[in-house]
Amino acid sequence: MEQAKNIGIRENVISNLGVNPQDAKISLTYFTISFATLLIGGLLGLIQGLERAGLYSLPAGFNYYQVLSAHGLLLLVVFTATFTIGYQLANLSHSFNGLLPKVRKMIWIGIVLKVIGVVLAVTMIVLGEASVLYTFYPPLAAHPIFYIGLVLLVLGIWSVAFGVFINYRHWRKENPGKPTPILAFFAMGVFVLWFFASLGVTIEVFMIIPWVLGWVETINVMVTRTLFWWFGHTLVNIWYLVATSAWYIIVPKIVGGKHFNEKLIRLVVILLVVLNIPGGFHHQIIDPAISISIKFLHVFMSLSIAVPSLMTAFAMFYVLEKAGRKKGGKGLFGWFKKLPWGDVRFLAPMIAMIAFIPGGAGGIVNTSNQMNQVIHNTMWVVGHFHVTVGVSVVLTFFGICYWLIPHLSKRQLTPKMNKIGVIQTWIWTIGMTIMAGSMHLAGLVGDPRRTSDTTYAGHETALSWLPYEYVFATGATLLLIGVIIQVYAVFNMMFFAPKGKTEYPVSEPEDDQPKVPMWTERWGLWAIVLLAVVAMAYVIPIVDMIVNAPPGSPPIKTW
Amino acid sequence: MSKLEEIWMTVSVGVLVIFMVIVGYQTYALGMGPPSHKETIDPQKVEQTAPFDNPGLIDLGDNKYELVMTLEAFAFNPGNVEVPVGAEVEFTMTSKDVSHGVQIPGTNVNAMVLPGHIQKITHTFDEPGEYLILCNEYCGTGHQAMFTTITVK
Numbered sequence A: 001m002e003q004a005k006n007i008g009i010r011e012n013v014i015s016n017l018g019v020n021p022q023d024a025k026i027s028l029t030y031f032t033i034s035f036a037t038l039l040i041g042g043l044l045g046l047i048q049g050l051e052r053a054g055l056y057s058l059p060a061g062f063n064y065y066q067v068l069s070a071h072g073l074l075l076l077v078v079f080t081a082t083f084t085i086g087y088q089l090a091n092l093s094h095s096f097n098g099l100l101p102k103v104r105k106m107i108w109i110g111i112v113l114k115v116i117g118v119v120l121a122v123t124m125i126v127l128g129e130a131s132v133l134y135t136f137y138p139p140l141a142a143h144p145i146f147y148i149g150l151v152l153l154v155l156g157i158w159s160v161a162f163g164v165f166i167n168y169r170h171w172r173k174e175n176p177g178k179p180t181p182i183l184a185f186f187a188m189g190v191f192v193l194w195f196f197a198s199l200g201v202t203i204e205v206f207m208i209i210p211w212v213l214g215w216v217e218t219i220n221v222m223v224t225r226t227l228f229w230w231f232g233h234t235l236v237n238i239w240y241l242v243a244t245s246a247w248y249i250i251v252p253k254i255v256g257g258k259h260f261n262e263k264l265i266r267l268v269v270i271l272l273v274v275l276n277i278p279g280g281f282h283h284q285i286i287d288p289a290i291s292i293s294i295k296f297l298h299v300f301m302s303l304s305i306a307v308p309s310l311m312t313a314f315a316m317f318y319v320l321e322k323a324g325r326k327k328g329g330k331g332l333f334g335w336f337k338k339l340p341w342g343d344v345r346f347l348a349p350m351i352a353m354i355a356f357i358p359g360g361a362g363g364i365v366n367t368s369n370q371m372n373q374v375i376h377n378t379m380w381v382v383g384h385f386h387v388t389v390g391v392s393v394v395l396t397f398f399g400i401c402y403w404l405i406p407h408l409s410k411r412q413l414t415p416k417m418n419k420i421g422v423i424q425t426w427i428w429t430i431g432m433t434i435m436a437g438s439m440h441l442a443g444l445v446g447d448p449r450r451t452s453d454t455t456y457a458g459h460e461t462a463l464s465w466l467p468y469e470y471v472f473a474t475g476a477t478l479l480l481i482g483v484i485i486q487v488y489a490v491f492n493m494m495f496f497a498p499k500g501k502t503e504y505p506v507s508e509p510e511d512d513q514p515k516v517p518m519w520t521e522r523w524g525l526w527a528i529v530l531l532a533v534v535a536m537a538y539v540i541p542i543v544d545m546i547v548n549a550p551p552g553s554p555p556i557k558t559w
Numbered sequence B: 001m002s003k004l005e006e007i008w009m010t011v012s013v014g015v016l017v018i019f020m021v022i023v024g025y026q027t028y029a030l031g032m033g034p035p036s037h038k039e040t041i042d043p044q045k046v047e048q049t050a051p052f053d054n055p056g057l058i059d060l061g062d063n064k065y066e067l068v069m070t071l072e073a074f075a076f077n078p079g080n081v082e083v084p085v086g087a088e089v090e091f092t093m094t095s096k097d098v099s100h101g102v103q104i105p106g107t108n109v110n111a112m113v114l115p116g117h118i119q120k121i122t123h124t125f126d127e128p129g130e131y132l133i134l135c136n137e138y139c140g141t142g143h144q145a146m147f148t149t150i151t152v153k
């Protein structure tokens, strides 16, 4: 009860103050970068789809792998990261009644570092000096400036992360004995996970830079791969954690309900943060130099993430059913029809949540030893992450735009814009279903990923993949239309929509909820647990890879 | 936590445990674990190191073969190998340069082949035909041209 009252008071204070203009500027800057990147990255995605199906050829001087490197880096790293930061900082500012001035400064420094970093890395890709894809596996060696760009990108993210930690500590000190608002708790989880995830790739890049500069002759290939996936897979789960913050806290308000038991929500956040990093190992299930027993342990460690995910599924169905019944939905599925399907703020994250069911099931396939062997490095994997990132995460992000951007720009979500959003959501859903669905099927019959042309001199097995590739191209075309509509909607709501006030839809707890347990706030402890889990997963294999290492590999440029 | 929540959590964890038992049974009892060979080699001296100094198909008798293969941008050596129907072939592979992946669509042959490491995977070819062997890890501009065949007759 007391908790509910506290939140009630806080809500009032916030609606009196409204949006903090300095913080709104930060978030809107991030969204501008984010959606400009989406437009470029999406266009590069369609070019790939057409090239692969043999329907288009790139102009002389450019090749498929260059386009793929840029598409991967721009969408998987830049678009998602900048959206995440813009959204999480808005949540933090809303929860804390504005950010601290020195934190704002750190965030602006972060923006500058990141932009310089991305420009350096992408320039090297465009110049043909870094066609090394998102994974940049050594001994493929790009231009040193590419890696320096990555370092600046990571430093930019750290600058924001430390800002968030400082602001969190400050609020906790100012409000002794009070639990942090739940959205701020999510933001803490996101940045703690992000910081520890990026440690792996940071160590990797600091191994690579002296090697590409010629200061050391060779590099340990297995260690760099392992450090990459420490980061590379966790990154995807950071976006997923960001999406769940909207599922748990924003969606219930939009459907006219209340959020789930806060103790469980906090427990899910903590589990997603501490269990996540070892999941990266399932990318190495068919690698040499890792024993079968270690791989078996990692099947378990990767799958453990299914537990908080299933808890989320339970909580969301509970909340939605309750809201639907309150509106008069009867029978087993009557509540389902009562949900606000015509409201883009609900429709987009709802489809995102539904997509997580096949997405999660596909993830279990990828994680398990024998099944992984069937689909490893095939189009199945590409289909899988277009369902998880491309739908579960991205549609949630799109849905957030329709209330957060007008809120920050002090404008309105008009019924017309809502309708555009609904149409966009369906185009996206259909496009992804067609593209990702056919990618899964093509992968099962062996179509490899990351390959510009899969005709293999007309071998009959290879020719059987072509029909699927035409279907990918059709899906990719719809998706580019979706991107264009979304980018239009974002900039329209940012600069041209009618002035007004838009609600920040934060749901409240139900009335009879117990007090939020304060032990959930012990982030120092969660960081130690995270490190212990990482140590359990990584110490034995990495020591083995170093002690039993072969002579290393020199830098090689094969493009 | 409510009763329903407890049931849901128990079922979730139960499914996870059953899943692990199945994967464990396949891995350890049926010997279906993923390719995980642990031998190493100097990636800059592959051509001077046995058995890769003389790559090719070795007849082990009993319709069993070892195929010693080197991978490099953008070729498999040797290529276009022929084996009889029912042959059990153990692929012994390493890379002379960057990371590659070997995949034979329509079979469970799928393994990473990394410089400095020797990788092994075994497959029995029960059906006749011309199988495609392709590289499924990006290795450079000619990656799409890195393939060969194995003919079973």
Ligand SMILES: [Cu+2]
Residues within 6 Å of the ligand: B072, B073, B074, B099, B100, B101, B135, B136, B137, B138, B139, B143, B146
């Ligand atoms: Cu290759």
